[in-house]
Amino acid sequence: MINFAIVGMGHIANKHIEAIEKAENANLFAICDTNPARLEIENPNVKKYTDLQNMLEENPEIHVVNICVPSGLHTPLTKIVAEQGRHIIVEKPMSLKLHEAEEMMKYANENGVKLAVVHPNRFRPAIQKLKEQMDAGAFGKLSHANATVRWNRNQAYYDQAAWRGTKEFDGGVLMNQAIHDLDLMLWLMGPVESVQAMAATRLRKIETEDVAAAVVQFKNGALGVIEAATTIYPKNLEESIAIFGETASVKISGRNATFIETWDIEGVSEEETDKIKNEIKEDPFGKPGHQCIIEDMVLAVKENRNPIVTGEDGIAPVKLILAILESAETGKKVTLA
Template structure:
């Protein structure tokens, strides 16, 4: 029976706890930690976690709970690195919420702590554990669509201004960024997973509708590959939250929400009306052959992490995967702030590699005008694509 500690008992912690409880014969939550007095106790009582001890200091929890196998870090982004490193140096494996950390410097320190202490580090990327996304990945890996020529990725969310009233949201220092880092990180990770890393990035940032936040609420980026381009829109101003990943291959278009189109040309180069029905059927067959995942979302990733902890193997999403997503976000921010194309990979001597550069250089679109300890209502942890 693996023993689990949860650091941070805000909204996203519920997704972790629910996922761990799905594996009740394999693990037990024995500790909850939150610096806000009474918060961990309230969640323990609400969710019936009578066997979990409560702490307000993570270092104290790690020193006291010497039998911990795995810690979930579910705190604001600016705290991820320090808390993860503390746990790793205490000999505990770590699953840290997205985004991994606000800077590449912090990501590399986390990866080094895992390596130097022989521990496992995983970064939450729960959208990889979705049947629709796994199906799209399998179809692209089949090669039936041909080499990718163009992709359109829409990370479309909507948030009211109250969203940025929460104390840690809405500033470059505490949140690390706006929707590009904290919402589109999901779609950027999926893009990297399916298409690989781009060679260069250009981007534009703005705050279109949240006058109570320093950070961007909308960015539009172009990722440059060898012969392909990918457009990525990151938004919290999109009514309806119509998210999509559309991938154009040389031979066919595939997308989530699911759609397949394969054109063929007439003698003049225009599309034939009937298209390539045989290729469409072959792609649909690959999609139909997808074996549904036993667990999806956070539960899918936590199930894999529990297996990795027992087997001492690399988790499906490790620290390097989390770092790649942060590198892409960092390049988007650098391109948008400096108004130029940014080549990848980023080197340690790039100013944006370092912690604090965004705080110094990024535009403060507006001033944060409210700071509340907690917001009512549920959070949204995923959408259709």
Template structure:
């Protein structure tokens, strides 16, 4: 078991969680380089890491060009936290250079790009993991265990509600947000984590998707509200309600799963709080108490175990807990929702490649 050298590409809003994840895994991971087209952001992340490590003598390279960084630094794993529209291009380049990759969600903006990422990882015998970090939340793990033990009986339906607020300032901070080429809308950016959890718990291939979306108050190309109905091949129905226009602030992020033998609702700031745990003969209040976890943001605390899992996957030569094959499923649901919005019709699976950019007016 050797320590692995990490580099961060993209040092904006979410990157502090990458620094945190590396610091909290310091026994197996080292940050050796940071990179951002705004080099001052890369410098800030290098400084942040040194401060967390309480060691200003650490040698953390700072770069503006990730290709130069890969040539000059001894790197095992790259974490990518750039604008979503650049994820695939950067990940593919890094994997072709023999680097393992952790990429923020969404893994790509098209199904073809996502499939290429998966194939390039296989070709180069490197690990590809996607930061669906909420899979590691304790209540989510508890629900997953119950499903694997078939305690819920037949899962009939599930709902994912993401009722948040993103105002003009959020979009003005980074003009790429809300664009079809680099971001997508609320479904792609804010809702993909909960959509991932919903389909993971239902545990079935998707049969078809229908969606209605609109842009109500934010000055963006893509949607700030979206609703999706998902029919799964096992007969279950999933419902997604995703909003970035809740007045005046974030309200909830909730996952609800309904089976013939059990009902589970997980909410809180980042689907981290068990709200309902109803099974015959189980003490609901005791289970809730056992799973209490304090978090400080909607990003939760899942990056730390996710990073640890990737290190272990590399050393044990196994698939990461959240692989590219896992992450392409919620991406496909959202792209199908966008296609449904554009055509006004349900989209049957499998469907031909579709990208966020296809939503742009021709």
């Protein structure tokens, strides 16, 4: 069994608890939060701590620590965990600052530990099917891609905690909501060369943007369009990823980018297409993405290999988002190094 500990027992920690409980060869060993009231969970066998350092020093049996604290605290906690020689799963975004994300990778590498970033949308059945087709070259020369997040996060959502919507601890719609879709866009299309963008805080009383739009050029020459908003009334409308090439057009959409809306691929018959669409419709979410992340880390530790979603993968969308925000602030096209 691989023993897991969770630090930060806010809302997202519940997904980690459920994922660990369902994953093969994984055991929830301990939890940690500076607020003792958050340590009340159903499992009586789990050890409880209010200090991360104490938890690690007293329990060498812990193999992996899941970092679920506000985003602005990821870097210092990663340093503590890495220096104690434990592997790390960190929630998205990896960090709110590029140099801090790079420091996190440095801490992991220097201490010989594995670091995985939670980008669970990669494991959705429709996305997996799309990735298979792209890896097989089914699209030919790529034309462009589109990532859209039209969601509702009302003022009550941001008022739940003082850190929500802040530049120091949370980030805006790009870092907090759209980052999953930007991860998918980069995973499918490859790295970005340059970006031109606009962003605004239109409806929510927060420090960060609640709506943003950007046009990117990938290093392979293809273009991309990004639209992200938490201002949609009255509820989530759409999350989608679309890829267009000389021999294929695919759009995966729905409120959570789970259903195949368009699947036109050269050489794939209408019957085959309908079969694929129906398979996805019957099980659109598949195995929960957090569970996939946990099970992959278990195997990565046992097999001494990198996790599927590495720290480098976590850095890439952070870098893109910061370039989008820089372009929005300066009004100029930004080239990514």
